[in-house]
Amino acid sequence: MTAQLVAVTDDAPPRVATVRAFIGRHRRRTWLDWYATGFALLIAGIYLADILASPLSRLDGQASQAAATHTAALQAVTGAGLVIGAGAGLLLLAQALGPLVLSPADSSWLLLTPLSRRGILRRPALSAAVGATLAGALLGVLALAMAGPYLRRASINTGGGSLPGSWLALSAVAGAGCCLAALAGEAIAQPGKRARALVRAACAAIAALALAGALAGQGSAAVIRAVTAVFGGLTTADFTTAALAAVALACLAWLFAWRAMADFPAAALRSDSTRSGRTLLAAGVLNFSLLFWIAEDNHWRGRLLRSRPWPTLPPAMALAWADWRRVGRRPGPLIVVTVASVFPALLGAAFTGRAHGYLIAAGLLAGAMAAGLQGTTGARRDMDSGTLRRLLGVGPGQVLVARAVLPALLSTAWLALALTVLCALGVLGGWWWPLLALAGPGVAAGVLRLARTAPVNPADRGPDLPTGNTPPWMISRYFSIAVAAIGSYPLLTAVIHGHASAAKVGSQFLVSAVVLGIYLMIASATGR
């Protein structure tokens, strides 16, 4: 073992581009990587186009006063609220992830070095800016599409026969500019805890106001009149002004952000990069357990809990009671999920046509699963480990049955709420709908299965599917979602076809009981 004083061969200060070029040269990508990326983008594009086809179709066709019906007015108001809410939601998401973050490897090997901090951040800043530009442009076009009929009326008022194409472009530019400016603001606020909290509060307030506006628009003629009057009076000059202002704001904000990047603190960047890297990886492979773990870890770190004695309940129920206590100790996520029960109704009101039923059905399934997952902490955390069970002297089947109660109740309650809102807002008609909340236990089967799925083992390789190599844990997670869909099949088909009846309610009751029963039997017997 001999130490060396390494000779100085190159006095040039380190350049990020040189280092990245070195890493890039050694990156070994196979054609399968490119294929998988391309395939994922293609599928995402197809789904996005399918969802957007309906609102964007409102921009086509001849201008007509008839288009400005009450339904169209409702769509315009709800859609505008949803677009603003979606923008605020995206900014909240970006803020939760960073928005300026390095890849986990860059964070490990480039951050704590003499390399220029701004040079290191150039690439992630560019990626964030491109993402914000695309998302903003899309939201801008969507906002225009939501107000389609009224804009066509405005177009007539200004002497045009149909919607000017320049409005579409200017709307996209305005949306992109607003998103870019907001993202730059978030980047500037990223290192400061207080500034971050302020940004988070501002985004949440905008989202809540937009949501409240969209809801108010459902029942208030005054709100509808006010919003449609604004849409109806728009001119090309208004669009141009908005686009120019947004671009100027974006340039100014990014100038400040660029200056701030030179001294961007490593500590904030390091923790944000680690968290977002884990979160994106977990989301990418549907690793809900890890996502929940990250959220719970962030929540409980720095908080002190008061220990309480175990309740005097039978052992299985005592174990299940821990889940109830966890929900009680941290009710925030459940409150957010509960508020989200209005989204299927708002989506239904804003989107029309072919995608209508599918969107609501997907929203109901996702919401019911999210609600159910709030009550599966025990199953997720201990993976039904035998240690605690043996300590309490209880069998795996009994514990699983006891633990199924809370997710089933949460899913049922959430579905009942969402379906009631859908009926109250007139998206669905008839009184059979709320009873279809009986799908809750069926959804709970999939939710429990998802929570109990074994941890991700990145070394596992699975079959080569058209989406690329799909490891078994990923297939297992998709299968859990399929179980939830099967458990709520009568509800989903009823929503897709827009028809509910006593027979549907009866079949839903049976399907829920059978799916949950079979799952509990199999899971108890096999321990899987």
Place this chain on the structure above:
Amino acid sequence: MAYGSVVVLEDIDLTVAAREVVALTGVNGVGKSTLLSCLAGFLSPAEGTVSVLGGPPRDNQEFWRSVAIVAEQPTWYPGLTVRELLELVPMTHRPVRGWCLPADELVEIFGLSARADASPLSLSSGQRQRLSLAAALARPSRLLLLDEPEQSLDAGFRHELAALLRDQYTASGGTVVMATHDLEFAMAAGARIVPLSEGRIAAEADDEADEADEPEDVTADDGITGSVS
């Protein structure tokens, strides 16, 4: 120093001389890693001051040229091999002035010769820990912060690492502050043991011995001083 309402460190008063090896010891959760984070500038104390190499941790190019840290397991570049990674590290610290070890020698010293052309992702946890430590010595530094460097390492290599830190790194002017649970490893590295208990420094068992061994050319500009609460 607190995380929310949980106070982690209180009334810490510590001075580390240049070319000294200091081992922070104590039970899990006592604040060893938090103290290292304070020294690296990742965390700021609620009260008190921290001075590292002549000033507060500054998070600038000069600071990271002088300070190397091995904390949690790093994330690896999927395309780079062990040897390429060890070549990358000095590239990020150009111009390379001072004591460090070239990639080929590091591969040999850290027992990674057989895996030099493999991806770090394919290494065992112990080999990955060796690679993390090797990377810290692939570039010059004046202060090495190590968070449980002994984890996953076999007993034999722990002794080799301790000797490397004691005989070569500190002999060439470097200072080491590490958090460890392995007292034998710390002693082998010639470390002054600083036991932490309930967020404070407990009485040092061998104060007198430390004073006798204290390096002669101690200056505030080279070492670490600070009080944290």
